[in-house]
Amino acid sequence: MVKLAEWRGKAVFRKYGVPLPQGAVARTADEAEALVRSGAVPLPCVVKAQVLAGGRGKGGAVRFASTATEARAAAEAILGLEFQGERVKELLLEEKLTLSRELYLSLTLDRSARLPLIIASAHGGVEIESVDDHEIDRQHVDPFPGLTNFEKRRVAKVLGLTGGPAKSLDRLLDALWKLFQGEDAELVEINPLAVVGDGLVALDAKVIIEDDAAFRHPEYADIRDDRTPLEEIAREKDIAFVQLDGDIGVIANGAGLTMATLDVLKEFGGNPGVFLDLGGTDDPRKVTEAFLLMARAKPKAVFLNIFGGVTRCDTVAKGLVEAMRQVPADERFPLIARIRGNNEKEGIEILRAAGVTSIPELKQSAQAVVAAAAGGSS
Amino acid sequence: MSVLLTRETRVVVQGITGHQGTVHSRQMREFGTNVVAGVTPGKGGTTVEDVPVFDSVQLAVDATHANASCIFVPAPFAKDALLEAVDAGIRLVVIVTEHIPFHDMLVMYHYARSHGARIIGPNCPGIASPGVAKLGIIPNVVFRPGRVGVISRSGTLTYEIVNGIKEHGLGQSTCLGLGGDPVVGTSFVDALPLFQDDPDTDLIVLVGEIGGTAEEDAAEYIRTQFTKPVVAYIAGRSAPPGKRMGHAGAIITRGKGTAETKLAALRAAGARVARFPYEIPDLVAEIVRHGGSP
Structure with missing residues (x-):
């Protein structure tokens, strides 16, 4: 989803004729002062931080001003504040209305x-x-x-x-x-x-x-959400990728299977931190890209849990083997694989030739991943 | 008997000339499905692996008496494809396509409903009854004819679970993948009565996910009207809290939508709850042993 900051939301409102206070956007204290001096923003006015996080009022990011100098001071106080990791880069200045x-x-x-x-x-x-x-x-x-x-x-x-x-x-x-x-x-x-x-x-x-x-x-299209740089790259490559605190990487296909994998890893004391959902693909190159992306997140161990449907097991295995060839030595990680479903035998054979064993049971494979991650941290 | 599909189901595949449409038409036929036609505007008169292709659903229905559709067309064109199918008299449509805007789906759902048509999906694996027919993309290899019904919001997790049931020596009557989108044509509550009325289904496995209130709604139906045994699993119990849909979303789902609320509601409705996917076959087998199966 694309969450619009207040000023962007209001630009959309204006397009549809929703009545708004008179106002304008500033990105520096100079701009804020100039907007008031020019009359573009009538006094008294309110100066509001443009962040998506809530609690702006309590956090001192909404201030009132009755002169251009006060507007400048308010802007200086608010610009650069952080709300849940989001830095204030834009301000919305609006006339302060008397409301009933x-x-x-x-x-x-x-x-x-x-x-x-x-x-x-x-x-x-x-x-x-x-x-x-x-x-x-x-x-x-x-x-x-x-x-x-x-x-x-x-x-x-x-x-x-x-x-x-x-x-x-x-x-x-x-x-x-x-x-x-x-x-x-x-x-x-x-x-x-x-x-x-x-x-x-x-x-x-x-x-x-x-x-x-x-x-x-x-x-x-240009509006960036609160994604990490790696999440941004993943988005461009059409791979669902979520980065959280944790040291085990999970590559699965489908949201439900990814979540179920997470549940099982947690049960055995694992701390999964990066989730990569391949979705449905029959292109080994996409699988390779996914693995290279995972390597950059520097997990202690990676669990590949695939149930082949649209995404066939041999496709995943081919992409994986190619990725292992490309991953730089200092980004290598222990890999536990579990691939089931369409073309399972072919996929397992490709992995075996590359020295990777597929563990068929979800429980046993999850335990192996947790053990591998713990071993890597000592 | 089975749910929604019969041996008389005659399938038209919309978007059959695309890669996925071609591959899955073949697999549906290998499953025993009567795929009678394909539709791709502009490609009428050709064939895809001996299946005749038509320019419109109406032409396909006129020539082949197709009575169900499976849609593979890309998201920007999916709304039109569905409206066309319903307009041509099709009353069962599986939409495999993902990323259909929900505003489109709202129009599609209410249009279909007003014409007495049922949508399964979108963004779903479809429906399959071993020995009868399959509409959609669930891998053929996971099935074995039997008496367990499966209703799921997931895709691959459904395959995993259906396969687990098979490997346990049990089989399925009908497996129905509802899709995980915000607006689905068929919900748990819509699907449960079909399985209640199906003499070939002895018990059901319900696979849910965190988010929304579909599982809580299902629990209420199970508690008050569903008489067959239920095994339930909810994926995402340990997932971090998702990005909420603003304050308004929280108002709608007030006190619902988490794994805890869903599991509690299902338990209170008498369902046996599996904590992990691999516990499901054991719970199913236990019910069968204790006479869940006549």
Whole structure:
């Protein structure tokens, strides 16, 4: 998924006509000051760190300023702060509005119901998880016929809106629905949605775009998520790769088998740290690339656990043997293999010729991996 | 009898001229499946390993009376392929394709449903009944005819488990891979009644994963309506907490979605819980020994 920082989310909001405070983005204290002096950001204003992590307010990364000098000082204080490892590189400066109420509104997918879901609460401006269940309204929207007027009226009632703000909500919901579908969003969330005068204004924006729709949204291709450099390389090669704390590497095919392998390794005292899901492939070169990537993560031992379906055992074995030839001596690691399924015999034979034994039982092979990792650490 | 498939199932493969479409059409036929047609727009009139290829599903149905489809077309074109199949009167569609945007799948699911059609998948291994037919990509080698039903959200882990059942000297009635995408055409709750009603299934193995609430929903159905023995396994018990889908996602799954909540719900529903995949065949064998099988 592609999580958009607030300013990017608001740029998308603007495209769909969602009402926003007047504001602009700064990357230095000089820029922040200049935005205020030029009048691009009216005073008083709020200066907000643009990070994906939550808890900005408590962490001192949201500050108020009533002069250009104060805006500069706020920018200096916030730039360079770190939130859960994410450094603040961008600031959003916005006019500070006088609001009468804070509401919560989001649109997301309800997987169980297989329907889009509007979540609304009159209690906005706080973490929605902390709001009582009966204060939260959930309303499904059927893709056929799409968002209807009676559904919008129901949301207005839940939020306690009438008159101008209710009219504003009607337009806002249409905009969010179009955005949700048009941008292939997993989540569109406004918290708080503020009642300002006779209308509504989105004070925050959280937008998450679905990865699988990337083919029709090249505009999001450049946005980096919180991936490590190796994870980034893996993504470019279309290999699912996750790096965590731990010293055992796991190469498996399929998410379920990868997770099951992890469960078994943990049971026998192993500490798996790198997961590489080959997915379905019948190209030995992809397997070779996966192994070379794994070698760079410097695991103490690697467990290859493959059940051959689309990915045939002999394909994996060929790719593995080629990788072993290419891995530099100082990046070598103990390897335990378990390959079952389609073309199992051929695969096992290729591995045997290269000096690798395949252990057929999951339990025994997992124990062997844990032992190999422990041996390497002494 | 079996679940969803019969010996009269006549399969059209959409995307048969692609590499995966060709390979798996061959393997479906080797399994005994009646693959009667393929569809690739622009390639009508050709054949793939003696299977006639048509330009549209409607032409394929008119010529061959196909009544089920298996879709291999790439994700950007999968929505159209499904709508075309349903429009041509197909009422059972397995979608193997992965990475279909869920917004597309929402449209596909509700369109199919309004026409009385069932989707299995997407991003799924499909369905197979040994001795009857197979729609999808589950390797033929893992099967042996028997009386154990398998319903799973996983792909390769399903093969692993089905193979384990075979190596234990037991066999399967029907194996159904639902797919792991956010929106699936057939969920556990949709699938369980089919196995309840299948006289060839004595017990079921339910293979779930962390995330979502499909297993909790299944547990509720099992507790109240399912009368056959259930062996359950949830993968990802020790996986680190995944990236959450924002606060709104947490509101939907409140207090559900973890391995603990799923296992607790399934245990409370009377299911026997396997901690690891290799424990499943033993639990199944134990149920069979104690008369789970008539």
